[in-house]
Amino acid sequence: xxxxxxxxxxxxxxxxxxxxxxxxxxxxxxxxxxxxxxxxxxxxxxxxxxxxxxxxxxxxxxxxxxxxxxxxxxxxxxxxxxxxxxxxxxxxxxxxxxxxxxxxxxxxxxxxxxxxxxxxxxxxxxxxxxxxxxxxxxxxxxxxxxxxxxxxxxxxxxxxxxxxxxxxxxxxxxxxxxxxxxxxxxxxxxxxxxxxxxxxxxxxxxxxxxxxxxxxxxxxxxxxxxxxxxxxxxxxxxxxxxxxxxxxxxxxxxxxxxxxxxxxxxxxxxxxxxxxxxxxxxxxxxxxxxxxxxxxxxxxxxxxxxxxxxxxxxxxxxxxxxxxxxxxxx
Numbered sequence: 001x002x003x004x005x006x007x008x009x010x011x012x013x014x015x016x017x018x019x020x021x022x023x024x025x026x027x028x029x030x031x032x033x034x035x036x037x038x039x040x041x042x043x044x045x046x047x048x049x050x051x052x053x054x055x056x057x058x059x060x061x062x063x064x065x066x067x068x069x070x071x072x073x074x075x076x077x078x079x080x081x082x083x084x085x086x087x088x089x090x091x092x093x094x095x096x097x098x099x100x101x102x103x104x105x106x107x108x109x110x111x112x113x114x115x116x117x118x119x120x121x122x123x124x125x126x127x128x129x130x131x132x133x134x135x136x137x138x139x140x141x142x143x144x145x146x147x148x149x150x151x152x153x154x155x156x157x158x159x160x161x162x163x164x165x166x167x168x169x170x171x172x173x174x175x176x177x178x179x180x181x182x183x184x185x186x187x188x189x190x191x192x193x194x195x196x197x198x199x200x201x202x203x204x205x206x207x208x209x210x211x212x213x214x215x216x217x218x219x220x221x222x223x224x225x226x227x228x229x230x231x232x233x234x235x236x237x238x239x240x241x242x243x244x245x246x247x248x249x250x251x252x253x254x255x256x257x258x259x260x261x262x263x264x265x266x267x268x269x270x271x272x273x274x275x276x277x278x279x280x281x282x283x284x285x286x287x288x289x290x291x292x293x294x295x296x297x298x299x300x301x302x303x304x305x306x307x308x309x310x311x312x313x314x315x316x317x318x319x320x321x322x323x324x325x326x327x328x329x330x
Contacts, residue, residue, distance in 0.1 A: 027313060034316035035063040038166025041203070041319060042196060043174065044266050045326045052174055055119060059169050062115035062127065063162055069108035070134050070158055076101055077138040116165075120172040121187045123165060130161040149234045152219055156211040160204050167192070167200045195264070202261040209254035210315065214308035216247040220301025240297045244304065248286070251308055255279045258315060271322040275315060282311040 036056050043052065076098065096104075109131065116127040137154055168190065170176070177193025219233040220240045234243040258279070262272050286304045 030313040030317050031064060031067060032060055033320040034313065035060040035162065035166070037316050037320040037323065038163055038203070039170045040323045041199070041265065041267075042167045042170040042176070044176065045323070045330055047330075048327070055169055055173050058115050058119050059166055062112055062119070062123070063165060065108045065112040065115060066127065066130070066161075069105055069112055069131075072101060072105040072108065073134060074138050076105065119169050122168050122172045122190055125187065126161070126165050126168055130158070130165075134158060152212060152215050152233050155215050156208045159207050159211045163200060163203045163207055167196070171196075199261065199265045202257055202264065206254050206257040206261060206315070207312075209250045209257060210308065210312040213247050213250035213254060214305050214312060216243055216250060216305075217301050217308055218305030220244060220247075220298060220305075235301075240301065244297070244301060247304060247308070248283075251283070251311075254312075266326070267319065267322055268326055270325055271318055274318045274321075278311055278314050278318070282307050 036059070039056050039059050112131070113124065113127055116123040171190045171192045172188060175189075175191035177196060178191050179193045180191070180197065182190045216234050219235045220243050234246055258275055259272075261267065262275070286307045
């Protein structure tokens with residue numbers, strides 16, 4: 001029966017990829033909007049050429065392939081931890097064997113590099129650096145680094161790459177300013193404006209702290225398995241209750257970063273209103289849920305982590321919607 005189940009799911013790649021992590025449809029759609037919104041934010045409110053649309057599409061393809069590749073590599077390297085904390089994932093449950101899962105990860109990795117190279121050599125290099133970081137972080141460092149919470153401090157950098165890649169895609173192909181010009185042999189020229197760099201920095205801050213808030217909260221759920229296999233997280237170092245408090249602090253910093261980004265970017269009142277509503281709803285729903293039964297802290301850590309992750313994704317959706325509406329009005 002298990003063999004039939006494995007053949008069914010692996011034999012239908014798209015169905016398998018949509019279900020192996022129980023990714024809801026809105027989340028899969030949100031990734032498309034997220035990956036598109038970064039170069040769109042960098043470009044601003046002005047007419048779009050077919051060439052620019054092509055760059056946005058290639059950015060989506062690159063980052064989506066990289067997302068699946070990183071997720072699969074993580075499942076491969078953390079299969080022993082997942083056997084305790086997430087037994088329903090593909091390797092612990094036996095849905096797919098390690099060799100075939102490795103092949104799927106390799107395919108997505110190759111596609112990521114091909115799409116990045118189609119944009120520019122700079123994007124190809126950014127992808128290579130990100131891939132090396134993911135490999136060494138997942139395979140070696142997060143179980144061997146002794147300082148507290150190494151894993152959760154470094155994990156969000158994988159999402160920061162989304163922001164850096166999106167801006168580099170625009171700066172190398174459709175530069176908007178020449179305040180800062182960097183030229184390198186073979187790689188070519190990268191041009192950016194001071195305000196664009198500041199906006200990228202603010203988006204990096206939002207991304208890092210929003211994902212950290214989610215990651216820390218979910219670490220409460222995984223604390224026992226992480227402790228057993230020597231993975232240093234906030235929950236294994238500070239304890240579960242203090243870790244949840246820290247998660248809310250990170251959430252607050254991300255909200256502040258989002259507001260400053262609104263003040264210093266092309267984002268309009270549409271973003272401000274929708275972002276404020278999502279920020280408020282996420283905070284109060286998480287607080288009320290935790291306060292109901294504090295003895296089930298592992299379950300509530302997973303719940304809060306999910307809430308914070310939805311807030312993270314929806315914020316990018318709001319950026320995309322705001323820019324699209326402004327372009328249509330223009």
